[in-house]
Amino acid sequence: MYRLAQISVNIIDQCVAQGVPFAREYGGLLANRSFGGAQVSRTFYARGQTGQQLLLGAYQALEKEIAKGGVSMFPRSEMLDLIVVNGRARGIVVRDEVSGTIEPHLADAVVLATGGYGNVFYLSTNAKGCNATAIWRAHKRGAAFANPCYTQIHPTCIPVAGEYQSKLTLMSESLRNDGRVWVPKRREDVGKKPGDIPESDRDYYLERKYPSYGNLSPRDIASRAAKEACDDGRGVGPGGRGVYLDFADAIKRLGEDEIRERYGNLFEMYQRITDENPYAVPMRIYPAVHYTMGGLWVDYNLMSTIPGLHVAGEANFSDHGANRLGASALMQGLADGYFVLPYTIGDYLATARPEPLAPDASEVKAAVADVAARTARLLGVKGRRSVASFHRELGRIMWEHCGMARDAAGLTQALELIPSLREEFWQDVSIPGSGEELNQTLEHAGRVADFLELGELMCRDALHREESCGGHFRTEHQTPDGEALRNDEEFTYVAAWEYAGEGQPAILNKEPLVFENVKLAQRSYK
Numbered sequence: 174m175y176r177l178a179q180i181s182v183n184i185i186d187q188c189v190a191q192g193v194p195f196a197r198e199y200g201g202l203l204a205n206r207s208f209g210g211a212q213v214s215r216t217f218y219a220r221g222q223t224g225q226q227l228l229l230g231a232y233q234a235l236e237k238e239i240a241k242g243g244v245s246m247f248p249r250s251e252m253l254d255l256i257v258v259n260g261r262a263r264g265i266v267v268r269d270e271v272s273g274t275i276e277p278h279l280a281d282a283v284v285l286a287t288g289g290y291g292n293v294f295y296l297s298t299n300a301k302g303c304n305a306t307a308i309w310r311a312h313k314r315g316a317a318f319a320n321p322c323y324t325q326i327h328p329t330c331i332p333v334a335g336e337y338q339s340k341l342t343l344m345s346e347s348l349r350n351d352g353r354v355w356v357p358k359r360r361e362d363v364g365k366k367p368g369d370i371p372e373s374d375r376d377y378y379l380e381r382k383y384p385s386y387g388n389l390s391p392r393d394i395a396s397r398a399a400k401e402a403c404d405d406g407r408g409v410g411p412g413g414r415g416v417y418l419d420f421a422d423a424i425k426r427l428g429e430d431e432i433r434e435r436y437g438n439l440f441e442m443y444q445r446i447t448d449e450n451p452y453a454v455p456m457r458i459y460p461a462v463h464y465t466m467g468g469l470w471v472d473y474n475l476m477s478t479i480p481g482l483h484v485a486g487e488a489n490f491s492d493h494g495a496n497r498l499g500a501s502a503l504m505q506g507l508a509d510g511y512f513v514l515p516y517t518i519g520d521y522l523a524t525a526r527p528e529p530l531a532p533d534a535s536e537v538k539a540a541v542a543d544v545a546a547r548t549a550r551l552l553g554v555k556g557r558r559s560v561a562s563f564h565r566e567l568g569r570i571m572w573e574h575c576g577m578a579r580d581a582a583g584l585t586q587a588l589e590l591i592p593s594l595r596e597e598f599w600q601d602v603s604i605p606g607s608g609e610e611l612n613q614t615l616e617h618a619g620r621v622a623d624f625l626e627l628g629e630l631m632c633r634d635a636l637h638r639e640e641s642c643g644g645h646f647r648t649e650h651q652t653p654d655g656e657a658l659r660n661d662e663e664f665t666y667v668a669a670w671e672y673a674g675e676g677q678p679a680i681l682n683k684e685p686l687v688f689e690n691v692k693l694a695q696r697s698y699k
């Protein structure tokens with residue numbers, strides 16, 4: 174965290190130099206604003222699309238390097254295995270998604286920057302293509318998987334609209350700067366139009382429960398509070414799974430033009446999806462899976478437990494601990510890529526001095542053969558049930574038993590349901606087409622097969638952690654007023670799980686968390 178804080182300032186300069194159009198004050202200096210979980214304005218932003226603009230800046234810089242010949246790009250290639258030789262990462266095996274060709278890429282070191290695994294829940298704010306395959310296959314080759322149960326559920330998403338919905342949409346957290354979150358005080362009012370509910374009958378529950386942070390309470394707290402209100406029968410919209418995010422006061426105070434200036438693109442997106450005008454009626458929002466704090470374990474140099482395998486961004490577990498606050502994931506990913514790995518990989522190469530590796534080395538051939546065999550096995554099932562239906566069912570199990578609130582009974586049940594769903598998958602999954610062509614069902618099937626294993630590990634991790642802490646809330650462990658109750662005596666450690674082989678329970682390794690400069694205490698947002 175210390176290093177991240179130190180280098181975070183460089184990130185903004187780096188991105189500005191790459192052309193990212195951060196918001197500026199009238200005098201030309203970079204502007205900033207507040208964000209969930211922070212009481213001061215310290216977040217640099219590009220309207221409501223900071224992430225997208227950072228991505229465009231990075232892409233442009235990458236394209237420049239590709240044009241200069243320093244970087245080779247292999248689009249439409251999916252990494253399906255890690256090549257490990259003499260205990261060191263020496264390359265990857267990929268499948269060309271268009272031709273189906275499976276081939277190795279050899280290297281002196283490997284970096285995985287393959288993102289988070291929120292799509293294990295099926296519905297999430299992540300892009301549909303996000304998956305855990307790269308890190309899961311590396312895990313099975315020996316990389317420890319740390320803190321898999323910690324999941325960030327973002328409070329500000331458009332509620333689920335129907336059974337066959339395939340993804341969820343995030344309304345940027347920045348909206349909570351000016352929007353006020355509320356539900357009706359009385360259950361009998363949930364069917365009324367929001368404009369017909371007078372001020373005195375509204376419950377601005379975040380402002381009431383957390384007066385100092387109010388609508389900017391951290392994501393886990395704001396999400397659980399929304400769930401509580403809906404569980405209490407005061408949720409609004411279809412199925413009663415929604416709360417209002419209301420801009421009426423902000424529009425009165427600042428004018429519609431100013432709100433349009435700040436959030437116009439988000440309001441437009443909301444209107445397109447829901448066909449409701451958020452300038453005239455409050456938005457409806459509900460929590461959704463958004464970010465995974467767990468990932469492959471890495472050391473200070475971002476190297477996993479497999480020497481030579483480095484992991485950056487959301488794919489690793491570092492920095493965020495139990496709870497990622499707003500505006501920190503991109504900062505961490507950029508810090509890892511721009512300011513940490515360029516130094517630590519050099520150090521690794523200088524000390525490890527990797528030997529030349531022949532393309533026909535037995536380990537390389539074996540890894541390629543493993544990928545080919547797995548692909549053939551998937552195609553050979555020839556069952557009747559669609560990949561998406563397995564994914565949806567897994568997502569339902571995960572959301573219900575390993576979602577916003579968890580308990581021992583639910584997790585134990587999930588640990589029975591997931592293996593039997595996995596067994597059914599391998600007996601009855603239907604994958605039309607062949608492996609020698611563009612076959613998105615085959616790609617999806619491989620990813621769902623991995624999710625079916627990772628989901629079990631997440632539940633196992635959540636079950637063993639007998640405390641509530643950030644993105645892991647065990648209902649058995651809460652304070653009398655419903656807040657997370659940590660157990661520092663027994664759980665101040667990173668749970669780094671080691672793969673123990675097919676069908677074997679993973680092995681738990683504990684890395685103690687030692688706090689030298691800060692005193693471990695319960696943070697209050699009240």
Ligand SMILES: Cc1cc2nc3c(=O)[nH]c(=O)nc-3n(C[C@H](O)[C@H](O)[C@H](O)COP(=O)(O)OP(=O)(O)OC[C@H]3O[C@@H](n4cnc5c(N)ncnc54)[C@H](O)[C@@H]3O)c2cc1C
Pocket residue numbers: 223224250251252253286287288289298299300302303304306307343463464485486487488499500501502503504506
């Ligand atoms: C809607 C949304 C809004 C967000 N807003 C913010 C924000 O305002 N501020 C903030 O700090 N964070 C935000 N985040 C979080 C942040 O964007 C992510 O944590 C971050 O982008 C992760 O970056 P990454 O490079 O680690 O992974 P990703 O951006 O997920 O990139 C991973 C890449 O690896 C590829 N890949 C995956 N598996 C394979 C494989 N097997 N083979 C080949 N390629 C593979 C993927 O296709 C993808 O291109 C937001 C996230 C979402 C979903």
